Amino acid sequence: MPQLVGNALIGQSGGPTCVINQSLVGIVETALEGSAIRNVYGAIHGIAGVLDERLIDLGRESKEVLEAIAVTPCAALRSVRKKPTREECAKALRVFKAHDIRYFFYIGGNDTAETAFLLNELAVAEGYEMRLFHVPKTIDNDLRVTDHCPGYGSAARFVASAFLGDNQDNRSLPGIKVDVVMGRNAGWLTAASALARTHPGDGPHLIYLPERVFSADAFVADVDRVYKEHGRCLIAVSEGIHGADGKSVIETKEVDSHGNAQLSGSGALGDWLAGEIKQKLGGKLRVRADTFGYLQRSFAGVWSDVDAAEAREVGRTAVRVALKGDRPHGSIVILRDPGARYRARYDVTELKNVAKETRPMEQHFLRGDNDVSPEFLEYVRPLVGQLPVSARLSDLPVARKL
Amino acid sequence: MPQLVGNALIGQSGGPTCVINQSLVGIVETALEGSAIRNVYGAIHGIAGVLDERLIDLGRESKEVLEAIAVTPCAALRSVRKKPTREECAKALRVFKAHDIRYFFYIGGNDTAETAFLLNELAVAEGYEMRLFHVPKTIDNDLRVTDHCPGYGSAARFVASAFLGDNQDNRSLPGIKVDVVMGRNAGWLTAASALARTHPGDGPHLIYLPERVFSADAFVADVDRVYKEHGRCLIAVSEGIHGADGKSVIETKEVDSHGNAQLSGSGALGDWLAGEIKQKLGGKLRVRADTFGYLQRSFAGVWSDVDAAEAREVGRTAVRVALKGDRPHGSIVILRDPGARYRARYDVTELKNVAKETRPMEQHFLRGDNDVSPEFLEYVRPLVGQLPVSARLSDLPVARKL
Numbered sequence: 019m020p021q022l023v024g025n026a027l028i029g030q031s032g033g034p035t036c037v038i039n040q041s042l043v044g045i046v047e048t049a050l051e052g053s054a055i056r057n058v059y060g061a062i063h064g065i066a067g068v069l070d071e072r073l074i075d076l077g078r079e080s081k082e083v084l085e086a087i088a089v090t091p092c093a094a095l096r097s098v099r100k101k102p103t104r105e106e107c108a109k110a111l112r113v114f115k116a117h118d119i120r121y122f123f124y125i126g127g128n129d130t131a132e133t134a135f136l137l138n139e140l141a142v143a144e145g146y147e148m149r150l151f152h153v154p155k156t157i158d159n160d161l162r163v164t165d166h167c168p169g170y171g172s173a174a175r176f177v178a179s180a181f182l183g184d185n186q187d188n189r190s191l192p193g194i195k196v197d198v199v200m201g202r203n204a205g206w207l208t209a210a211s212a213l214a215r216t217h218p219g220d221g222p223h224l225i226y227l228p229e230r231v232f233s234a235d236a237f238v239a240d241v242d243r244v245y246k247e248h249g250r251c252l253i254a255v256s257e258g259i260h261g262a263d264g265k266s267v268i269e270t271k272e273v274d275s276h277g278n279a280q281l282s283g284s285g286a287l288g289d290w291l292a293g294e295i296k297q298k299l300g301g302k303l304r305v306r307a308d309t310f311g312y313l314q315r316s317f318a319g320v321w322s323d324v325d326a327a328e329a330r331e332v333g334r335t336a337v338r339v340a341l342k343g344d345r346p347h348g349s350i351v352i353l354r355d356p357g358a359r360y361r362a363r364y365d366v367t368e369l370k371n372v373a374k375e376t377r378p379m380e381q382h383f384l385r386g387d388n389d390v391s392p393e394f395l396e397y398v399r400p401l402v403g404q405l406p407v408s409a410r411l412s413d414l415p416v417a418r419k420l
Numbered sequence: 421m422p423q424l425v426g427n428a429l430i431g432q433s434g435g436p437t438c439v440i441n442q443s444l445v446g447i448v449e450t451a452l453e454g455s456a457i458r459n460v461y462g463a464i465h466g467i468a469g470v471l472d473e474r475l476i477d478l479g480r481e482s483k484e485v486l487e488a489i490a491v492t493p494c495a496a497l498r499s500v501r502k503k504p505t506r507e508e509c510a511k512a513l514r515v516f517k518a519h520d521i522r523y524f525f526y527i528g529g530n531d532t533a534e535t536a537f538l539l540n541e542l543a544v545a546e547g548y549e550m551r552l553f554h555v556p557k558t559i560d561n562d563l564r565v566t567d568h569c570p571g572y573g574s575a576a577r578f579v580a581s582a583f584l585g586d587n588q589d590n591r592s593l594p595g596i597k598v599d600v601v602m603g604r605n606a607g608w609l610t611a612a613s614a615l616a617r618t619h620p621g622d623g624p625h626l627i628y629l630p631e632r633v634f635s636a637d638a639f640v641a642d643v644d645r646v647y648k649e650h651g652r653c654l655i656a657v658s659e660g661i662h663g664a665d666g667k668s669v670i671e672t673k674e675v676d677s678h679g680n681a682q683l684s685g686s687g688a689l690g691d692w693l694a695g696e697i698k699q700k701l702g703g704k705l706r707v708r709a710d711t712f713g714y715l716q717r718s719f720a721g722v723w724s725d726v727d728a729a730e731a732r733e734v735g736r737t738a739v740r741v742a743l744k745g746d747r748p749h750g751s752i753v754i755l756r757d758p759g760a761r762y763r764a765r766y767d768v769t770e771l772k773n774v775a776k777e778t779r780p781m782e783q784h785f786l787r788g789d790n791d792v793s794p795e796f797l798e799y800v801r802p803l804v805g806q807l808p809v810s811a812r813l814s815d816l817p818v819a820r821k822l
Contacts, residue, residue: 034592036585059818073818086811092588094813099593116821183438183718186494190436191501195714284694285687285711292686309687311710312597316585319808320722406721409488411496416461416475419518 021054022147022343024120028076031064031126031133032099034092035169036176036321037329038125038155042095043088044333045123045153046076054341055121064098064124065133068110073117088330091316097126102133107140114141120148121340123333127156127167131349132373138347149340152349152369153332157315159206160376163367164351168332171325171401173200173314174210180310181214182408185221185252192250193304194241194295197222198288200314202258202266203376205229207314209383209390210398211254216408221252224388228258229379232267237291238298240388245299257287257309285309322403328352328362335364360400424549424745426522427459430478433466433528433535434501436494437571438578438723439731440527440557444497445490446735447525447555448478456743457523466500466526467535470512475519490732493718499528504535509542516543522550523742525735529558529569533751534775540749551742554751554771555734559717561608562778565769566753570734573727573803575602575716576612582712583616584810587623587654594652595706596643596697599624600690602716604660604668605778607631609716611785611792612800613656618810623654626790630660631781634669639693640700642790647701659689659711687711724805730754730764737766762802 049055058077061067124134131152138150157173199208205227223244244251260266288307332350348366355361383394451457460479463469533554540552559575601610607629625646646653662668690709734752750768757763785796
C-alpha cells in the first residue's frame with residue numbers, strides 16, 4: 019500500500035482523565051517517527067478548534083515538555099462537548115483539506131467516536147483520502163468492544179484509595195457515610211470501591227449501581243441492617259442510580275434548593291440520601307455524605323501505572339494502524355489475554371461499534387442488589403495496581419482491673 | 421530526678437489525619453526504648469475507651485505492624501469527640517491508678533488538649549504522680565503556639581493537588597467552579613489551594629477565608645469579573661465563611677432540602693454558592709461545585725513526607741520530654757528556625773496555652789478580600805513538599821489557511 023503523505027491532527031474531547039495526555043503524547047511521538055506524517059498539529063478544544071481553525075504545532079514541542087504533559091491531568095489540548103452538525107462536518111473537512119490533514123486522531127469517549135464516525139462518512143462521500151481514528155478514554159469505562167478504557171484504572175485507583183481512607187475514617191469515628199461516585203450510565207467506577215475492603219467488616223458495606231433498580235425504602239432498610247450489625251455503615255452510590263421508571267433518582271427528587279438536577283458538580287444526591295436515612299432511622303444518627311466530584315477525573319499525582327502505560331500505548335497503536343493503511347478508520351481497543359497473569363493486547367474495531375452506545379456492567383460482575391462479585395474484583399485489580407497500605411492493630415486486650 | 425516507673429497509655433481524639441498514626445508509632449517505639457515505661461497501652465476511642473477500660477497492649481505489636489500502621493490514614497486506636505465531665509475525669513483517674521498508668525499521651529487538637537488539661541488538674545489535686553502530654557494533630561492547622569500542626573502539611577498537599585487537577589479540568593472545559601475546603605475556624609487549609617497556581621492565569625482565581633467577612637453580593641461580583649477576564653473561574657471557599665454577624669453562611673441560609681446545617685459531610689454550601697452565581701449571573705452559565713469532604717483528612721496514599729516525619733517526631737519528643745520529667749505535663753510544639761532553608765525544632769508549651777482557643781491566619785498571610793500573600797506561600801510550601809507536575813503546551817500557532 020502506498021504511503022499517505024500529509025499532516026496529522028489530534029483533538030481531545032469529553033470529560034478529562036488523569037492519563038488522557040499519555041495518549042496525546044503517544045500519538046505525537048509515534049507520528050514524528052516516520053516520514054509519511056510531515057507535521058503534527060493539535061486542535062484547541064477538539065472539534066470546536068477545528069471549526070475555528072485554532073491549530074497548534076505539536077511537532078515543535080520539546081521532548082521534556084511532552085513528558086511533563088504526559089503526567090499532567092486533563093486535556094492539554096483543552097476539551098469540548100460538541101456533536102458537529104452536517105454543516106459543521108463539511109466545514110471541518112474544508113479545514114482538513116486546507117491544512118492537508120490526512121490523519122485525524124480524536125481522543126475521547128463514545129460521543130467522540132460518533133464525531134469521528136460522522137467526519138469519516140463525509141470524507142469517504144467526498145472522496146478525500148484520510149485516516150480517522152478514535153483513541154478511547156473515559157473514567158466511566160463504558161465503551162463497547164474494549165475490555166476496559168484508558169482513564170478508568172486511574173480513576174478507579176482514586177476511588178479505591180478514597181474508600182480505603184474513608185473506611186478507616188468511618189471506623190475511627192463511627193457513623194453512616196454515603197459516598198457518591200461518578201458514572202452516569204454504568205457502575206464500573208462505583209464498583210471499584212469494593213477494592214478498599216482489606217479486613218473483615220471493612221466497607222464499603224453497600225454498593226448501589228445503575229445496573230440495578232434503586233428503591234429508597236430498600237436502601238434505608240439495608241443501611242439499618244448494616245448499622246445494627248457493624249455499628250457503622252459506609253455506602254458507595256453511583257450518581258446514575260435510577261428508579262423502576264428508568265429516571266435517575268436525582269432527576270425525580272426535589273433535591274436542591276435551586277431546583278438543579280445536574281448529576282455531577284453538585285452534592286444534591288448525597289445530601290438527599292443522607293436526609294432520607296436521618297428522616298427514617300432517626301435524626302440523632304451521625305450521617306454524612308461526600309460527593310467525590312471532579313477529583314475522580316482530575317486529581318494530580320495519583321494514577322495507575324498500568325493505566326498510564328496503556329493510555330500511552332493506545333495512542334501509539336492508533337498511529338501505527340493509521341500509517342499501515344489497511345484500515346483507514348477505526349477505534350483502538352484493548353483486549354485481555356486469558357490467564358492468571360494480566361496481559362493486554364491492542365486491536366482495532368469499526369468506529370460504529372463504539373459510537374453512541376455505552377456498556378453497562380455485565381451481570382456476572384454484580385452480586386445481589388448492592389454488591390459486586392469476586393469476578394469483578396479479579397477484572398479490576400490489575401487495572402488499578404497495588405493499593406496503599408491499610409493496616410489494623412491486633413487489639414490485644416489488657417485485662418480489666420475495675 | 422528519679423525515674424517515674426509505670427505504664428504508658430496513648431489515646432487518639434478528634435477528626436483523623438493521614439499522619440496521626442505516625443505520632444502513635446513515634447510514641448510507642450520511643451516508650452519501648454527505656455526501662456521506666458513497663459507497658460505501652462492504647463485506649464480504644466480515646467477518653468471513651470479509658471472510661472470503659474477498653475485498653476489494648478501496643479507493646480506486643482510487631483515492628484512490621486507498627487510500620488504499616490504508621491502509613492495508614494486515620495486513628496488506628498479509633499477516635500472520639502468527647503469532653504469529659506468532672507465525674508468522668510475522676511473515673512479516668514481511677515482507671516489510670518488501677519493500671520498504674522504514669523504516662524498519658526493524648527493525640528489530637530485543641531479540644532483534646534483541654535481534656536489533657538482537665539485530667540492533669542485532677543491528678544495534681546489528688547497527688548497522683550503522672551506525666552500528661554498532648555501530642556498535636558489537626559488538618560485545620562489552628563492550634564496556638566506551634567508554627568504549624570502535624571496533619572496540616574498532608575491535607576494541604578491533598579488540597580493543592582486537587583486544585584492543580586481542577587485548574588486543568590476548568591481550563592479543559594471552561595466554566596465556573598466552586599470548591600469547598602474544610603476548616604471551620606481558620607482558613608489555613610483553604611489557603612493552601614494557592615499552591616496550585618503554576619502558570620499565568622491559573623486558578624484558584626478567588627480564595628474565600630473565614631478570616632474575612634463574606635458577602636454573597638461581593639462574591640458574585642468577584643466571580644463575574646474573573647469570568648469576564650479569563651473565560652473561566654476557579655474558586656476556593658472555606659466551609660467556615662461567615663457574614664458580618666459572625667454566623668457561618670451555612671447556618672444562616674436555607675441550603676438543604678432537609679434543613680441540615682452541618683458544615684462537613686454535606687454539599688450544601690457549595691451547591692448554595694453555585695445557585696447564587698447562576699441566579700445572579702445567568703442560568704446558562706456552566707457552574708459546578710465540589711465539596712472535598714473527608715477525603716482531605718483520610719485519603720490513602722497521599723501525604724507530605726515532611727509532615728509524616730514531623731508527626732513521628734512530635735510523638736517521639738513527647739515521650740522523651742515525659743521521661744526527662746522536668747516538665748510533668750505539656751503540649752509539644754514545632755518551631756521553625758529562621759532562614760531560607762526550612763528546619764523544624766521541637767519544644768513544649770503549657771497545656772493551657774493550647775487548650776480550647778484556636779488560631780486564625782495572621783493578617784500578613786492574607787491579601788485583599790480573596791487572596792493570600794506571598795509570605796503565606798513561603799510559609800506553607802516546605803510543609804507540603806514538591807507538588808505533582810502541572811504542565812502546559814507552548815501553543816505554537818499554525819497559520820490559518822481559510
